Amino acid sequence: MAKVKGDIVIDIEKCKGCQVCMPACPNDVIGVSKNVNGKGYNYVETVNEECIGCANCAVVCPDGVITVYRKRIE
């Protein structure tokens, strides 16, 4: 059965920690980091391996800091 596996890369230095991406994700992949970036924001990070590469998070990110990957696996 063909399945897809996704992954995202967040530019954590440019992330403002607004969390708008979090409710947009169908699989609760994104959570808030305990760490802060150079601007003092608690950036977001992936917290599980359930990403399907739907790009919802990237589409709503006001700062456009998420890159989305998707790969078909047999």
Add this chain to the structure above:
Amino acid sequence: MDTISKEDIRKPENIVYKRTELLTDKVMSYCPGCGHGTAHRIIMEVLEEMGIQDKTIGIAPVGCSVLAYEFMNIDMQQAAHGRAPALATAVKRLNPDKFVFTYQGDGDLAAIGTAETIHACNRGENIVIIFINNGIYGMTGGQMAPTTLEGMKSSTSPYGRDIKSMGNPIKMTELVAQLPGTIYVTRQAVHTPANVRKAKKAVRKAFENQKLNKGLSFVEIVSNCNSGWKMTPNQANQWMVDNMFPFYPLGDIKVNED
């Protein structure tokens, strides 16, 4: 077996979404979660997809998006407060083969620039107006705008907008839809993935219309000003759904196809 490493997934050929090159590398000056950034991005994605970035001239307003020209990687000019449609009129008339758009907040478009907005729409200038309505003067500290809802608190209506003493909120989009010069008038939002995708389609339609030289396309984007509203971004988006959308309903208001 789905044992696949992140390195295998994170390959250029597997990219399904990345930031458009038509946004500069500068960190946008907007507050975390502000809809201005999303609105900028969908406009730039549309220009990129249409391949018209080197034929487009944008007009930035006064307001939080006064620096839009720092973030949009295209030719731009910044207008005096509210005068973007007048400047866009001149730019388009002098350069009829360019795509010209304005990007304006509600204080800019619906207060100090009301005359410019209405007359550019009524004349049917062949431009696109993108109207970011957050119901407030974001940049200057959250003062009441003409678009502020009844009962909505702002720094100059701390007990909520009172219609009797402060007047009614104005629906600019419904108003300009009445004018013969507008060809496409719509209201959108950018707080969810589905809304962003719809809003982007509307922006695309607006720029496609400009090719037809049939009039002005007006795209309102209802957006949050979470700082001015004094909420977190996600709370502000929810407040927008609960309070802004009933008064400013989303959808097309005028679509002239012929």
